[in-house]
Amino acid sequence: MVSNDKYDYIEKLVLARIKPKEEEYSKLRKAFNFIKKHVENVLKENNVKAKVTLQGSFAHDTWLSGDNDLDVFVLFPPDWSIEDLRDKGFNILLEAAKRIGKYEIRYSQHPYVRVYIGDIRADLVPGYEVVSNKDIRTAVDRTPFHTQYVNSKxxxxxxxxxxxxxxxxxxxxxxxxxxxxxxxxxxxxxxxxxxxxxxxxxxxxxxxxxxxxxxxxxxxxxxxxxxxxxxxxxxxxxxxxxxxxxxxxxxxxxxxxxxxxxxxxxxxxxxxxxxxxxxFFDEQTLNQEIVVESLDNRCLLLVELPLKEKLPPDIIWGEIQRVGDRGAKVLINNDFNVIYWDVWTDEKEKSYILYELDYCEKKNPRLYKGPEYWAKDRVLRFIAKHIEHNAIGPWINMHGQLVSLKKRKYESAQNLLIERSWEYIVTPHFKGLTPKIHVVTRDFLEKIWGQGGISKWLMKSILRRPKWMEKCIE
Missing domain, CATH: 1.10.1410.30 (CCA tRNA nucleotidyltransferase, domain 2)
Structure with missing residues (x-):
């Protein structure tokens, strides 16, 4: 049994590394005051009364050292319509953002603005100032009540x-x-x-x-x-x-x-x-040779799709996950066993889907399982179809089921993913795109090694076992 002293020792070391220092607090407070001043100036110019508030982990004081993020919620009058909030409220925040410096427009339930002050990232979010949680009109309105609740507990x-x-x-x-x-x-x-x-x-x-x-x-x-x-x-x-x-x-x-x-x-x-x-700290360095050696006798296919326009991250991730799921179904429906699949995107230029299959190519005939003997019409249709296609069989197996062997339409999983891309690349922002299909080999890994996010994700996806899991058996 592990002593409490051991846990205490580890957790104190962790806390020493993740708890923000006073200079970090000071830097973020100054950034908030700078943002607040600009927002309040624009509010005054537009003769609008609204409250500029700080929410999220900084307001709860549960943030981590190095997480230089601020959630600035600007709460507008509750008698405004949703259209007023989306248009008038958003435009006030947009004007303030232009005065603050670098910014970008983001989307959630309503559009909001993200501003950058050095290495600090702050989201300016419009919402309603409501006095009771029963008066909540948008998801944003709930957040100040979260802050009150957390800080009270x-x-x-x-x-x-x-x-x-x-x-x-x-x-x-x-x-x-x-x-x-x-x-x-x-x-x-x-x-x-x-x-x-x-x-x-x-x-x-x-x-x-x-x-x-x-x-x-x-x-x-x-x-x-x-x-x-x-x-x-x-x-x-x-x-x-x-x-x-x-x-x-x-x-x-x-x-x-x-x-x-x-x-x-x-x-x-x-x-x-x-x-x-x-x-708490994954400081494992990925060894290229170990990753390469792990490729032996494995089939790994990487589907690459371009991003044609700037989209909110949730849209990109949601769509590439749907494409990945449908692609897995296409492979399974064509008798390729999908062992694993995952997706990744840089959110700017490219998205990827990684599939691991039992085999990349299957030359042997495919087994087709038909109805059981008692399914009258279906039995006759199965017999007719497979004789017509010059199959091996049909025959009745030991379980009373009709089965047949037939030449595969797709012997290569790579060709299948290219030729039937229309069947799985169906989401609004990927539909119609032609994928590039890479077989993950030593040469391919050497080509992308060190290319930031894609390289790190791919290496971890190939090895798959997290370092912490090894502690389960030590």
């Missing part, structure tokens, strides 16, 4: 526990509610620490989780039982249910995928078994 010690949890989730690759990650949001991390009191207590609970997981974040047990049923109906695909205390009919953990939940549960068990810094 967390003390300084718990805030540090949130930081440790966030770093754990980040290192596992499951931090963030966006489509790219489908993981745990910062708010969910805060709710989990509020519920369980500490990082370690949460991990002990998580070792027993099996989906669907329900976590009571409400004070009333009877109310929670009622909410559970309603959340299940509203979010039937969810694997983790955490009622938002600010808006109990909303599942705060709706974004968490089964894969993200599973990674968290297994990593929790492994950390409690063998606490180590590797669970």
């Amino acid at each position: 967390l003390d300084d010690k718990m805030r540090d526990q949130v930081r440790i949890l966030k770093k754990f989730l980040k290192n596992l690759g499951i931090y963030g509610a966006e489509i790219k990650t489908k993981g745990f949001s910062g708010y969910v991390a805060e709710l989990l620490i509020i519920k369980y009191g500490s990082f370690r207590n949460l991990l002990r609970e998580a070792t027993n989780w099996k989906h669907p997981v329900y976590i009571n974040t409400l004070d009333n047990e009877e109310e929670f039982k009622k909410i559970k049923r309603l959340l299940k109906q509203k979010y039937p695909e969810s694997v983790l249910y955490i009622p938002d205390p600010v808006d109990p009919y909303r599942n705060a953990a709706a974004s968490v995928s089964l894969r993200s939940l599973a990674i968290f549960v297994v990593a929790s068990r492994c950390y409690l078994r063998k606490p180590d810094l590797v669970f």
Whole structure:
């Protein structure tokens, strides 16, 4: 059994590296005041009364050192229409952004503006100033109530526990509610620490989780039982249910995928078994030779698609995931066994899908399984079709089922993905594009080695086993 001293030692080392220093606080406060001044000037010029507020992890004081992000919510009068908010409110923020410096327009439920001040990134988001969570009109309006709730529940010690949890989730690759990650949001991390009191207590609970997981974040047990049923109906695909205390009919953990939940549960068990810094800091350097050696007798195909226009990241990731899923179905329907697939995009120029198959080429005839003997008309149709196509068979197997062997239409998975691209490249911003299909070989890896994001993602996808998993058996 691991002593508490060992856990304490590791977690103190982690906290020393991730807790922001006073100069970082000062830098972000100055940036916020600079932004606030410009926004308030534009509001005054337009004779509009609105409140410029700071939200998110900086306002909750659960942010990590080096995360130079600010969430600036500008709350407009509640009697404005949605159109006023989208047009008039957004244009006020856009004008302020132009005066601040470098900026870009982003999209969520409503458009917002991202501004850059040195290495600080700040999102200027329009919303309504509402006095009660019952008056919420947009998703943005809920955020100030989140800030009030979190700050009323967390003390300084718990805030540090949130930081440790966030770093754990980040290192596992499951931090963030966006489509790219489908993981745990910062708010969910805060709710989990509020519920369980500490990082370690949460991990002990998580070792027993099996989906669907329900976590009571409400004070009333009877109310929670009622909410559970309603959340299940509203979010039937969810694997983790955490009622938002600010808006109990909303599942705060709706974004968490089964894969993200599973990674968290297994990593929790492994950390409690063998606490180590590797669970928080992935400082593993990828050895090219090890990656190349792991290619032996494997079929890895990389589908490359260009990005023709600038799009919000959630749109790109959502569409490339759909293309990847449909591509996997095309391969499976043509008798290629898909062992693994994943996607990646630089969000600017290119998107990629990696497939690992049992074989890249299959020269042998394909086995077609037909109906069982008692399915009268279907049996006759199967016999007629396969005799007409000069198949080997049909015959009736030991299970009373008609089967046949026939020459494959596609012997090469690479050719299949090219010739039937119309069948899987169907999303609005990729439809009609011709993919490039790369066979991942030693030569291909040498060509892209060191090319930033694509190189790192591809190497990790080929090796696949995370470093922390080795601690499970030591």
